[in-house]
Amino acid sequence: MTPDHPKKSRGTLFVCATPIGNLDDASFRLIETLKKVNLIAAEDTRTTKKLLSRYHIGAKKMISYHDFSGTTKKEKIFGYLEQGTDIALVSESGMPAIQDPGYALIRACIKKGFPLTLVPGPNAALSALVLSGLPADRFLFVGFVPRTKGKRRAKLQQFKDLPYTLIFYESPNRVQAFLEDFQHTLGNRNICLAREMTKAYEQFIRGTAAEVLSTVKEGKIKGEVVLVAEGYKGGLIKEFTASEIKDRLYGLLAEGLSKKQAMKIIRRKYDIDRQTLYNISTEI
Secondary structure, eight states, X not given: OOOOOOOOOOOOEEEEOBOSSOGGGOXXXXXXXXXXXXXEEESOHXXXXXXXXXXXXXOOOEEXXXXXXXXXXXXXXXXXXXXXXXXXXXXXXXXXXXXXXXXXXXXXXXXXXXXXXXXXXXXXXXXXXXXXXXXXXXXXEEXXXXXXXXXXXXXXXXXXXXXXXXXXXXXXXXXXXXXXXXXXXHOSOEEEEEESTTSTTOEEEEEEHHHHHHHHXXXXXXXXXXXXXXXXXXXXXXXXXXXXXXXXXXXXXXXXXXXXXXXXXXXXXXXXXXXXXXXXXXXX
8 A cells, every 4th residue: 555645835935024225134034034945036036136146145046026917927926835835025125015016925825825924124114214203103104195196185185184194105206296295285294205215325304394395306316215294283173064074984984994993083183072973983
């Protein structure tokens, strides 16, 4: 009787954070993981090769995985994992899945039951938040906003009443337009513009939206940009209607907040007692 061969275990997807600029920020665990995995799924294989070269990691089998990778590429990665191949997922820089195509792959792997683990490390949004000098106890990561003026202003309008520090990503070519629309929509709030973080020409521009905009107009902004802005700090609105409160609740729920979270935000904005707000919320 021929004994059954043990089934080969599935491979693990290692979600790896990589340096956001300075290659010296790579962790020991990241280096060891990149050495040990059988395959690297990289958003930009050229950038990843530079990282491998910096730490004298021998030639690795790589597969590109980026915004334009379709179902076929995912299925190929699933096939490797099914065969027991360990894979490192890396973005061009920073933490995969944060404004990054890695999100879709991670979600799909969870659905299919593949093992995953995280190799933590740098993240541009949190780095900018920490050095902005703005409140870091409550914040909302927005990422990139629409490119066109009308859609961008409409998107910014959604955050007008939120008390959280806001974090945006933006292209250096659109920073001026963003700041103009930000000031028009959210007012002259305090802002920190961070660019080229951890690199030789790292820069932080702090001030009001008008002051930062003035500085941006004086010289061309280069490199990756993160904008951190203070949240809404106005006083409580005392005059309002139940219909207005209901509309605000609908808007917050549409943004993905839970009803409990939405009600907390409403109470920070409006002079409304808990019972009245609860009664209105039950109609939704």
